[in-house]
Amino acid sequence: QVQLVESGGGLVQPGGSLTLSCAASGFTFSSYAMSWYRQAPGKERELVARISSSGRLTTYAHSMKGRVIISRDNTKNTMYLQMNSLKPEDTAVYYCNTDIDYNNYWGQGTQVTVSS
Numbered sequence: 001q002v003q004l005v006e007s008g009g010g011l012v013q014p015g016g017s018l019t020l021s022c023a024a025s026g027f028t029f030s031s032y033a034m035s036w037y038r039q040a041p042g043k044e045r046e047l048v049a050r051i052s053s054s055g056r057l058t059t060y061a062h063s064m065k066g067r068v069i070i071s072r073d074n075t076k077n078t079m080y081l082q083m084n085s086l087k088p089e090d091t092a093v094y095y096c097n098t099d100i101d102y103n104n105y106w107g108q109g110t111q112v113t114v115s116s
Contacts (some may be wrong), residue, residue, distance in 0.1 A: 001027040002105045004096040009110030012086055020081040020110060022096030023049045030054075030074040032100055037110075038092035045095070046104065064090070086114045 008020040024036070033052050039045040049070035050059045058070050068105050079096060084107040096107040 002098075002100065004098065004105060006094060006096050006107045006110040009094060009112045011115065012112045013116050014086060014114055015087060016083045016086050016087065017082070018065045018112060019083070020094055020112075022079040022081075022107060024077045024079070024096075024098070027098075027100055029072075029077040032098050033078045034072060035097040036070060036079075037095045037097055038090075039095070039109075040089075040092040043046035043092075049096070051079065064093070083112070086112075090114050 003025045005023045006020060008018060031053055033114045035050040036046050037045050041071060047061050048060065048064055048066055051070045051072055055074065059067060066113065067083065067085045072079040078100050081094065090098040091112060093109040093111050095109045098105050
């Protein structure tokens with residue numbers, strides 16, 4: 001079955017960087033667009049970035065545009081989110097997501113905490 005497993009979260013100081021990974025299995029990874037979402041405490045889950053199946057097209061949410069880079073390695077069935085210049089308001093659980101045949105799949109999430 002479809003599995004999405006995020007990793008790479010943790011505690012980082014303001015201005016720091018983190019790279020998240022999403023390991024995918026159970027489907028043909030290279031055939032589907034992938035996304036990163038995040039959910040801060042008390043807030044709705046929001047899109048951070050999306051990448052096409054080939055990796056050639058990317059879109060970013062305004063809140064993190066210019067500070068994050070989404071990428072994927074279709075040979076490793078893995079998607080990445082490089083985050084730079086992190087702010088306390090970036091503190092959230094970050095989720096990996098894909099939509100396959102109108103079914104939405106989520107990972108378990110990885111916590112990112114930005115604090116001094």
